[in-house]
Amino acid sequence: MKSVFPVFAVALFSASPLQAQTSPDHDHAPPQHWSFEGPLGNFDLAAVQRGYVVYEQVCSSCHGMKHVQFRDLEGMGLDAEAIKSIASGYQIQDGRDLSGVLKYRHGLPDDAFPTPVKPAGVPKGMLPPDQSRLAVVYPGGPDRVYALITGYGPAPEGVAVSPGQFYNRFAQGRRIAMKPPLRDGEVHYADGTPATVEQEARDVTTFLAWVAQPHLVARHRTGVRVIVYLLCLALLLFMLKRRIWSNAE
Numbered sequence: 411m412k413s414v415f416p417v418f419a420v421a422l423f424s425a426s427p428l429q430a431q432t433s434p435d436h437d438h439a440p441p442q443h444w445s446f447e448g449p450l451g452n453f454d455l456a457a458v459q460r461g462y463v464v465y466e467q468v469c470s471s472c473h474g475m476k477h478v479q480f481r482d483l484e485g486m487g488l489d490a491e492a493i494k495s496i497a498s499g500y501q502i503q504d505g506r507d508l509s510g511v512l513k514y515r516h517g518l519p520d521d522a523f524p525t526p527v528k529p530a531g532v533p534k535g536m537l538p539p540d541q542s543r544l545a546v547v548y549p550g551g552p553d554r555v556y557a558l559i560t561g562y563g564p565a566p567e568g569v570a571v572s573p574g575q576f577y578n579r580f581a582q583g584r585r586i587a588m589k590p591p592l593r594d595g596e597v598h599y600a601d602g603t604p605a606t607v608e609q610e611a612r613d614v615t616t617f618l619a620w621v622a623q624p625h626l627v628a629r630h631r632t633g634v635r636v637i638v639y640l641l642c643l644a645l646l647l648f649m650l651k652r653r654i655w656s657n658a659e
């Protein structure tokens with residue numbers, strides 16, 4: 411018990427799928443402090459909600475979330491009415507009419523976030539990736555999502571950037587076809603938080619991490635319970651051993 415426990419604990423605490431990686435053809439994203447990291451990590455639901463506002467008003471015009479239903483927003487503290495009204499604000503593709511033209515209807519809580527068919531401002535043939543699991547599958551995780559959406563800047567001298575591309579030192583190849591999505595004051599936060607680019611980026615990254623790992627907090631809680639249980643068991647076995655062997659000398 412004594413020798414396996416530390417190994418087990420290290421394995422449990424270090425296995426986070428949100429961990430950063432790096433690659434030579436983009437800059438390494440500076441590590442950020444996120445409330446949801448670490449074995450005791452927790453989501454700040456106010457930040458998740460603000461992040462949703464950024465997703466809805468900015469990112470969703472290009473990026474869909476086909477694995478996330480409107481109903482899933484319950485987990486960030488919204489009630490059924492709020493979810494209904496968010497859902498009905500989206501147009502969902504619903505077959506074709508007799509002349510073959512696509513039909514649309516208002517969204518319902520059971521629908522998934524739709525993928526925009528021809529997003530404006532996106533070069534032809536370029537598909538903005540789905541954001542359902544982006545914070546987990548994007549190499550570099552939340553740190554790099556944050557770095558990328560705040561990391562635009564003028565290209566260094568001698569570096570050519572073709573039309574329709576933007577210089578971004580955190581993008582693969584340091585160029586990306588997504589125009590800078592955020593500006594100061596791009597959204598209005600109901601809780602009065604000033605909407606700076608950094609704040610919007612932090613919040614939307616938190617939202618994307620939450621959406622990608624809705625059970626993270628529950629998993630952490632289970633992990634903590636397992637550790638406490640094992641510690642108690644270890645103590646009990648230790649006491650038992652002392653007792654059994656106390657007369658042996």
Ligand code: HEC
Nearest residue numbers: 468469472530531532536537538539555586587588591614
């Ligand atoms: C005008 C459309 C548009 C908007 C709005 C937009 N994006 Fe993008 N995004 C794109 C396109 C197009 C790409 C693919 C670019 C490429 O591969 O060069 C992309 C790529 C990305 C990537 C990189 C994924 C990868 O695999 O390289 C991330 C991360 C990302 N977007 C996050 C966001 C976030 C967060 C928002 C909202 C704050 C947002 N985007 C808003 C069009 C958009």
